[in-house]
Amino acid sequence: MIDETKAILGDLIAFPTVSADSNLELIAYAADRLAHCGARISMSRDETGHKANIFATLGPEEDGGIVLSGHSDVVPVEGQDWTGDPFAMSEADGKLYGRGACDMKGFIAAALAMAPRYAELDLKRPVHFAFTYDEEVGCLGARKLVEELKAMDMRPSVAIIGEPTDMRIIEGHKGCYEYTTQFTGLAGHASGPDRGVNAVEYAVRYISRMMALQDELKKRAPAGSRFDPPWSTLQVGLMEGGQARNVIPSHCCVDWEMRPVVTGDADFVKAHLREYCEDVLLPAMRAVSADADIVTHVIGEVEGLEPADDNEARRIVSELTGANGADVVAFGTEAGLFQALGMSAVVCGPGSIAQAHKPDEYVSIEQMEACLDMLQKLSGKLTS
Known part of the structure; x- marks a missing residue:
């Protein structure tokens, strides 16, 4: 599965989704892959029409689903000294290089790679794919998405935001x-x-x-x-x-x-x-x-992500990864928006925040394999 995931990641990196530009081609790509799995897809655009979110669902139409969330936009590359083309993925020494490799197209690639496997299962619990625009400039897409989720009859209960955490569980961050x-x-x-x-x-x-x-x-x-x-x-x-x-x-x-x-x-x-x-x-x-x-x-x-004593998302990801504890970080994510909607949320994804926004950004293949392992084990939570 890692080879398929690497191929998807290469496709995603090739879309130059800098926040100042459109992300529509990437969203169309993700929608096409999810549609082929039989997912029910909802898309929404910003006022300009050049940015879009996608919210896709596999499994029963009921409350209590698990959201796999990631933002599609990346930061600019101007003024940075890249070894190669930042929008053409390269591989060397067990690392996958490219703008957005860890922040956060690596997680999106892993989620898209797992979608056909989830579609083959007898899902008892919905799994949702939420890919947003403009996280890097104020979480604008996620804010719109959360407002739309409020109007839905179906309310997810868990959100896993795949920002780069070295696959550590993050249960809190500042606003x-x-x-x-x-x-x-x-x-x-x-x-x-x-x-x-x-x-x-x-x-x-x-x-x-x-x-x-x-x-x-x-x-x-x-x-x-x-x-x-x-x-x-x-x-x-x-x-x-x-x-x-x-x-x-x-x-x-x-x-x-x-x-x-x-x-x-x-x-x-x-x-x-x-x-x-x-x-x-x-x-x-x-x-x-x-x-x-x-x-x-x-x-x-x-909003920040507030650590909670009772956190189903933390409990689930802990069981999937074998982690015994959870940390807090200073950087922000979209997780607090999901929590404000009443969902339990954690941040956990492949790669290191130390690589984000830098030239020659990368995610290691080892980290990608760990992420795929977590998402594969999630199958058991969706079918029981």
């Missing part, structure tokens, strides 16, 4: 909240700074307030937190503004994120920043220009 804050000031000559509103300066003051809140978040770390670091984090990724040294900049843009351990920390940060803007920054800006403004756009707010 990932991403924002862009835009500052609109008033341009002018640098010789008269009081007659303008310097958008960059106000953005710097905003960032300084964020850094003070970052220190406050460290004090709010929950007792016994298993995360590393144990507190919620704030981070500024990009700041753009200004034209020249002698021009008061009228616009500035700040891209930032936070990764809350608990939702309350996110509420704490947003409330304090909103208050700071309304009570301090905006009055000062509008004292010079009534049109001055600060607007924050939500790029994505993805």
Whole structure:
């Protein structure tokens, strides 16, 4: 089966599904393979029509199914020094190379390879295949998919998200909240700074307030937190503004994120920043220009995966892999969205997160075989 899975992975890598581009060809490919197995298929597109999710089901039409989930999009390769073509899979030294090999087309390939085997079984429990778009830019596809699942009569109960974890069971991760804050000031000559509103300066003051809140978040770390670091984090990724040294900049843009351990920390940060803007920054800006403004756009707010004492997904994957424990990680996934729908969820998939987003990304054949072994053993959970 590993040879078939490698062939499928090669096909998937050949689709250059960078988040900025369409994933429709990959989704059509997956839909065709699943349709040949007799799966019931539902597809949905985003507003542009260039992105799509697929949700496919084998087995009885009833509640309690098991979801195998993966995102189809990958991060860009521009500016990275690849040894070969990132969208043509290559094999060397027991490793399969290509953009998305571990993050996370390896798991999707294994799931698609197993679909015909599941179709041959007398399934007592449904198995669902959920492949989404735009996870890398805010879990946009999964959010749409979860909303559609809410409207379905059939409600799955378990989700296995195959992000690269070295086949370790991950039962918890922080949320990932991403924002862009835009500052609109008033341009002018640098010789008269009081007659303008310097958008960059106000953005710097905003960032300084964020850094003070970052220190406050460290004090709010929950007792016994298993995360590393144990507190919620704030981070500024990009700041753009200004034209020249002698021009008061009228616009500035700040891209930032936070990764809350608990939702309350996110509420704490947003409330304090909103208050700071309304009570301090905006009055000062509008004292010079009534049109001055600060607007924050939500790029994505993805719930964290909260460890649960009673977790059927953890129990099932533990039995399949033989793992005795489960870990937590700092990076985010779509798992929290499934959990918020009322499903038990874990993250477990082939490859290492240390390889994700890097040049010469790879997944080892050994990891792929371990993933296939888990999915083959899942057959017993679907037929009993």
